[in-house]
Amino acid sequence: MxxxxxxxxxxxxxxxxxxxxxxxxxxxxxxxxxxxxxxxxxxxxxxxxxxxxxxxxxxxxxxxxxxxxxxxxxxxxxTAGQFLVADIGATAMRIGLCDLTGAILDEVELKVDVTDGPDVVLGMVKTEFSSLLMQAGAGPATVLGVGISVPGPVDTDTGRVVHPPIMTGWDGYDIPGSFRNEYNCPVIVDKDANAMAFGEQQTTYPHVEHLLMVKIGTGVGSGLISDGRLHRGADGAAGDIGHNYVPKPAGVENEPECRCGNTGCLEAYAGGWALLRDLQAQGLELATVDEAVRLLRSGERNAVRLARTASRLLGEAIAVTVNLFNPRVVVIGGQLAAAEEYYFAGIREAVYRRSLPLATRSIEIVGSTRGNQAGVIGIALLVAQSVFTQYPLPHIEAAREPAPARQPA
Ligand SMILES: [Zn+2]
CATH class of the missing domain: 1.10.10.10 (Winged helix-like DNA-binding domain superfamily/Winged helix DNA-binding domain)
Known part of the structure; x- marks a missing residue:
């Protein structure tokens, strides 16, 4: 926000x-x-x-x-200015320079460890912002908005992350404030799944008023579009399905600990970090979620079995949301969604089994059309919306303008 x-x-x-x-x-x-x-x-x-x-x-x-x-x-x-945006994930980030419609003009992708904390990660973001501007022959003065999407809950009033389970060192950090020295413009901060939901809706489903975006990446999160608007809830915490409690599936001895400090959360079974943990526990030498996804896509037996269980649990959690919220479209994105063949059937089956017929008779459950650009596109569009739909508008003094007259009907 x-x-x-x-x-x-x-x-x-x-x-x-x-x-x-x-x-x-x-x-x-x-x-x-x-x-x-x-x-x-x-x-x-x-x-x-x-x-x-x-x-x-x-x-x-x-x-x-x-x-x-x-x-x-x-x-x-x-072309009257630019937006600078960064979609920060747990292990990678995309950084882009956009025109004022939010279209990406140039972008870079970097490996990152979000647990290195805000000074390191935002320092990298600022370096890339400067070089993107320089390559475009522009400077900070023409930047009309900055957007940062993060893999954690964001306080909508302050742009600070609040008790983020995976963003060690970021709790309460003033992200907008850290850009104030360089950029004299609004700085929008939102959680990754919200940005992705907004981006998918605006670019691919502009006529869909009710959309659920589920991100299955290192963690699991969701973003909701309700009545055509991003639904953040009272505090910005809406959609955090990754930490919903899941009853212990058959064959699981102890409820797994989650990164949030609880046990038995959805993402402790079905997130990318859980997949990596379980494959490592079986003696497989993997270091990253990407490697785990690659192994899964190769059809490795253990990985496939884990993904099948995860897809059912994801589907059951999504079904709860479908029952509550009745979306027309459910978009599944994030790193693990690249292994569509092992996740989507289980998710669909669980949603159809667990949701009421009225909610599922014309529901679409689909993959992201924007792939790994979904987040950066979404945060750019959120910046455009924020900068141009409220005062102060760039370069315009609101107070100077006389009241408008409507034409007689
Ligand atoms: Zn949790």
Missing amino acids: SAQPASPLPEATTGTLEILDLLRSGKILTKTEIAAQTGFSRSTVNQRIDSLLEAGLVVPSGAESTKGRPAGSFAFNR
């Missing part, structure tokens, strides 16, 4: 946000069309377009446009 408290929206500024929103959707429109589509008077549209032009957020478009729009049309200026 934004580290800056959302400004109250004065009546005087609503026209600008609505017009900007219309143009951000990719439309190229004349003032007459904008007035018709927003219901604002022609003079309000004139004033708002003038201030958006002055801010550089909108550009004239038309005569030279290949889309055959008439002269006097206006478009969102996606």
Whole structure:
């Protein structure tokens, strides 16, 4: 979430946000069309377009446009600045430079150990941010938003992670504050599964109002889109299904300890770290979750057996969420979802068996369409949404604007 408290929206500024929103959707429109589509008077549209032009957020478009729009049309200026984003995972991170629509212009992937703590990990992020900007011939002054997604629960008001099970040393760390010296813009922090849910919904399922994203990576988490909006819950903790209690499956002697300090959590059976732990316990020499996934995909007997059990437990937990929440689409992503052939059948079977027919009659349970880019795309889109749907807008002083007049209906 934004580290800056959302400004109250004065009546005087609503026209600008609505017009900007219309143009951000990719439309190229004349003032007459904008007035018709927003219901604002022609003079309000004139004033708002003038201030958006002055801010550089909108550009004239038309005569030279290949889309055959008439002269006097206006478009969102996606190149009026940049966003910098980082999708930090337990063992790897993707760092990207994006245009103002959230489209990725350039990106790098790095190995990382999130337990090295925020100084080390965010230090690496800052180094990559600088080099991405330099390669693009840009600098910190044109960065209009920074987005960081992390594998842990995030306090939506402060952008701080709170008691993160796997992010040793990050508890309460002021992530937005750590960027303040370099970047004079909003810094958005959200948990990885929320970013992925938003990215999948915005890019692949724009007409789906209710979507559940389940990330099976090193840990297990989920993000919910409800009524077309990201549902973070009262404190930002919504969707943390990885630490749901799972009754001990047959053949398991002792409930496994979880990284959160409890025992018997879903991810202690079904997360990537649990798969790695169990394969190591059987004497297999593996060091990372990636190696465990590779072994699984090769069809190794022990790995397949563990994945089958895990898929059933995941499916049962997802079924509970389906019963509570009735999503139209369930997207499964994360490292382990790459081994789709060993997970999806068990998940689907459990969801259909455990959920009510009304909730499953038109449900889709699918893999992520964005693969390992899902997180970075999602956090970039969350930054765009945060920067352009509330005041202060970049380069615009809200107080200067007179109240808009609506056209008579
Ligand atoms: Zn746990």
